[in-house]
């Protein structure tokens with residue numbers, strides 16, 4: 001004999017799980033969606049052991065820039081990921097040699113840099129004063145000098 005209460009709580013559980021699954025699927029789709037017209041495209045290439053930033057569509061920053069981190073002074077020189085406050089930036093991330101991971105902890109951005117593949121993510125630069133910088137750190141162990149694979153997102 002079928003207990004009506006058992007049928008009811010089974011159906012309620014199935015409905016609850018189906019609802020959470022549907023909501024999560026839609027949310028994940030929107031989280032991965034890239035903006036149609038970001039303000040800036042930046043190609044990010046991970047190397048052992050530095051980050052390279054290229055600005056393919058920015059006439060004022062043509063070319064590629066390597067970030068050089070000096071662990072004795074803690075300073076990063078050379079190239080930066082430059083972006084204007086409030087701008088929407090799409091970064092297209094790859095690697096030249098081994099797997100790296102592009103991470104901006106201050107903005108909650110993290111995406112793997114994989115040779116032969118381009119991973120893209122977009123974010124909005126916070127409305128902060130010009131000159132403010134956010135640490136960029138490789139978070140995938142990539143060899144001897146992985147710990148020095150740092151750069152800065154510099155708000156211009």
Ligand SMILES: [Cu+2]
Nearest residue numbers: 138140142146
């Ligand atoms: Cu690394």
